[in-house]
Amino acid sequence: MRTILAHRLFPLLPVVAIVIVLPACFPSAYYYRVAALVFIFGLAALGLNLLMGFAGQVSLGHAAFLGVGGYAVAIGPARLGGSPCVYVIAGALLSGLIAWVAGRPILRLKGHYLAVVTLGFGLLLAIALNNETGLTGGPDGISVPRLVVLGLTLRTAADWYWISAAFFLLGALVALNLIDSPTGRALRAIHDSEVAARVLGVDVAAKKLLVFVMSAAYASVAGSLFALLNGHITPDLAGFLRSIELVAMVVLGGMGSVIGSLVGAAFLVILPQTLAVLHDYEHMVLGLVLMLAMIFLRAGIVPTLSRFVTVRPA
Amino acid sequence: MTLLCVVDLSISFGGVRALDRVSFDVASGTVFSIIGPNGAGKTTLFNIISGLYAPQAGHVRLAGEDVTGRYPEELARCGLSRTFQNLQLFRRLTALENVMVGHHRHERSGLFADLFHLPACTHQNKRTRGAALDALDRVGLAALAERPAASLPYGVLKRLEIARALATRPNLLLLDEPAAGCNAAESGELKGIIRGLARDGITVLLVEHDMRLVMEISDRIHVLAEGRTLAEGTAAEVRNNPAVIAAYLGACAEPKCTDAVH
Numbered sequence: 056m057r058t059i060l061a062h063r064l065f066p067l068l069p070v071v072a073i074v075i076v077l078p079a080c081f082p083s084a085y086y087y088r089v090a091a092l093v094f095i096f097g098l099a100a101l102g103l104n105l106l107m108g109f110a111g112q113v114s115l116g117h118a119a120f121l122g123v124g125g126y127a128v129a130i131g132p133a134r135l136g137g138s139p140c141v142y143v144i145a146g147a148l149l150s151g152l153i154a155w156v157a158g159r160p161i162l163r164l165k166g167h168y169l170a171v172v173t174l175g176f177g178l179l180l181a182i183a184l185n186n187e188t189g190l191t192g193g194p195d196g197i198s199v200p201r202l203v204v205l206g207l208t209l210r211t212a213a214d215w216y217w218i219s220a221a222f223f224l225l226g227a228l229v230a231l232n233l234i235d236s237p238t239g240r241a242l243r244a245i246h247d248s249e250v251a252a253r254v255l256g257v258d259v260a261a262k263k264l265l266v267f268v269m270s271a272a273y274a275s276v277a278g279s280l281f282a283l284l285n286g287h288i289t290p291d292l293a294g295f296l297r298s299i300e301l302v303a304m305v306v307l308g309g310m311g312s313v314i315g316s317l318v319g320a321a322f323l324v325i326l327p328q329t330l331a332v333l334h335d336y337e338h339m340v341l342g343l344v345l346m347l348a349m350i351f352l353r354a355g356i357v358p359t360l361s362r363f364v365t366v367r368p369a
Numbered sequence: 370m371t372l373l374c375v376v377d378l379s380i381s382f383g384g385v386r387a388l389d390r391v392s393f394d395v396a397s398g399t400v401f402s403i404i405g406p407n408g409a410g411k412t413t414l415f416n417i418i419s420g421l422y423a424p425q426a427g428h429v430r431l432a433g434e435d436v437t438g439r440y441p442e443e444l445a446r447c448g449l450s451r452t453f454q455n456l457q458l459f460r461r462l463t464a465l466e467n468v469m470v471g472h473h474r475h476e477r478s479g480l481f482a483d484l485f486h487l488p489a490c491t492h493q494n495k496r497t498r499g500a501a502l503d504a505l506d507r508v509g510l511a512a513l514a515e516r517p518a519a520s521l522p523y524g525v526l527k528r529l530e531i532a533r534a535l536a537t538r539p540n541l542l543l544l545d546e547p548a549a550g551c552n553a554a555e556s557g558e559l560k561g562i563i564r565g566l567a568r569d570g571i572t573v574l575l576v577e578h579d580m581r582l583v584m585e586i587s588d589r590i591h592v593l594a595e596g597r598t599l600a601e602g603t604a605a606e607v608r609n610n611p612a613v614i615a616a617y618l619g620a621c622a623e624p625k626c627t628d629a630v631h
Contacts, residue, residue: 229484236483236490237476237497244459244470251457254419255537256445256474265480311461 063235066314067227074220078213087212088284089328094219095280097320098226100304101313102273105230107302108311109239110266111246112162113170116177117301120150120271122184122293124278126191129199129288139202143279147272154271155264162263165249169267177298184290196289199282215284222280223317226273230313242266246311274301307348309355318356322348372397372572373541378417378427387413389596390427395541395574395589400567402575402583404607405593406616411576412454414593415543418574419451420444431541445474450534451543454576456526458518464529465514468501471536475500504536505529508562524555531562541572548579560586584608592616 059065081087103117127146128139157176161168184191191197202209209215233239244252245259253259282288291297300323308319326344330337352359373395380388388410395401403411416422418429420441428437431447439447450471459467476497482489505511508528513521518529527547534542544563548556556579563586566573577583583590584604592599592613600610607613 232486232490233484235494236486237473237478237493238480238483240462240466240470241473243462243466244473247459247461248457250421250441251453251459251533252470253441254421254445254451254457255471255533256442257470258442 063231064228066231067224070224070227070314070317074224078216084212087216089325091212091215091219091284092281093317093321093324094216094223095277095284096301096304096324097317098219098223098280099274099277100301100308100320101223101226101230101316102270102277103301104305104308104310104312104316105233105242105266105273106270107305108309109234109242109246110263112263112267113167113302114173114267114270114298115170115302116173116175116180116295116298117270117274118293118295118297119173119177119180120154120274121278121281121297122180122290123150123153124275124280125199125282125288125292126184126197126278127275128279128282129197130190132200139200139279139283140204143276146279147275150271150275151268154268158264158267162267163260174295174298177293177295181290181294184293191290194290196287198287199285201286202283209283210286212284215280219280219284222276226276227313227317234313238262238265243311303345307345307356309358312355312357312361315355315357322356370397371395372432373418373574374428374430375414375418376428376430378414378424378429380413380417380422380424380426386596388417388424391593391596391598392427393591393598393601395572397540397572398567398570399588400563400573400575400586402577402587402590403593404577404580404583404590405599408595409593410596411593412545415451415545415574415576419449419543445537448538448540449543450537450539450541452527452530452534452545452547454545454549456523456530458526458529458533460517460519462518463514464510464516464518464521465498465501465505467518467529468504468533468536469497471504471533472497472500474537501532501536504532507535507565508532509558524551527551527555528559528562535566535571539571541574542566543574543576545576546578547575548577548582551579556582 077090099121103114106112106114124146127142127149131142131145132139157172158169161172185194241252241257241262244257245262249259278292281292304319304323305316307322308317309315326341327337330340333340348356371394376392377390378388379390391414403414405411413422417424420439423438428435430436431449436444436447459470476493478490478493502511502514505514508531510525510528510532513525518526521529531544531547548559551559560582563573575587587604589601590604590607591601592607594616599616600607600613
């Protein structure tokens, strides 16, 4: 039993169980849609969590990469032709490239310069998406062609529930693999003591850059999934508020916790839906919940709760 | 053979001359200690040798190669490792994982293998684990391997840092006050560990305030005071040097000084 609990992929087990069992409790297609959104934003939050929880850096414009992925599947097939699948990959590569170019000079420096640079990039992209009406449709957004795989058109929320869950699980698998690998250990070490990591021969700047590029690719794929699920996207996807929401998901769920990313995303996707009955007070209650969570569950929901559950071997 | 050669190192912080033309040679396979009152510049010297600071003047040569101003990660690849006076452990990692990071410069698994846990990664993990357990065993901490570093007491953490530095397989190991805060028994164990390192051909550069430890294990001792070299020699030579005695007992070597007091 203990060996299963200690296995690096153990955290995936409850998620797989939930993915399989959950549809049995869904009374309508709307629930599939919300659950799909949880997995999609969980994937984006997971990428950001690698950056925040392991490299100790913050991106305040991470939604820009959601935007790159989203608009890649919206504009690409319409203008250049080909399957949206190709543009999911193209968007991820483009996001990774942008992250690499922006991060390379910045991540050599100590401190939170990355936060400022990503903030600037996020605002810039949102403005461009709003104003390049010919290409992006401007503030009204743009429609996204339906994905056709093997002659089947994927349009129902249930289809996207399974696809989003699969992508989240794949992302989580890669993240868990990474954590328990030479590269991952070096990353976790950097977060605790940069100077010690350097003295041991870890190329700190290169490792931070790597994880920033990965986190951008995660967000981009999530953005593509969001666009394909919705069938329509607006610049809101890449906006500043989205970026903050992603950061909140990571902090709320738990920095450095793979499952925490999903829990944080679930909170911030589901809570506004359930609080909608409060009308004008929705945001007030949402803010209050976030504040209380941070006061009483400072390490984040999952790390705090798992401390009560896990029995450490003496 | 000379492994480390420090030539005329100088550095100032604002108006304070932290090091002023300090020079010494460390022979391969020896234990070389640097002592001096607080503020003498010992840790600054360590920070320059390990690449954390760049000196304003002077050179550092490692195995005949000029390594002045190189980054710590590059020096690690040249076989230099160190510990820190005010512990720099990876608190969220276990003791074993801390030491495994020490082995990082020998890891060869590649990013792709790491992301998908291909055999190259699992094999590397196994080898790293073995090397880390060896290093832990060497400082007598193998039993605490799975404990999170944050849960271990201070004296143990001091030794854990040595194990982590050893896992890099260094030629030159810089120990910054390894006995600070240790009791007599721990300090005795430390003596055995450091002697063992020298026996295995690892050159040890030691900064330490525990004089009994320093006198017993050092092949040579270099004395610093206010950034300058005060004396250098064997334990016996240094112990009987009037300038050293003066610096340590607070008495004044120059008669002028006594006049000023009266």
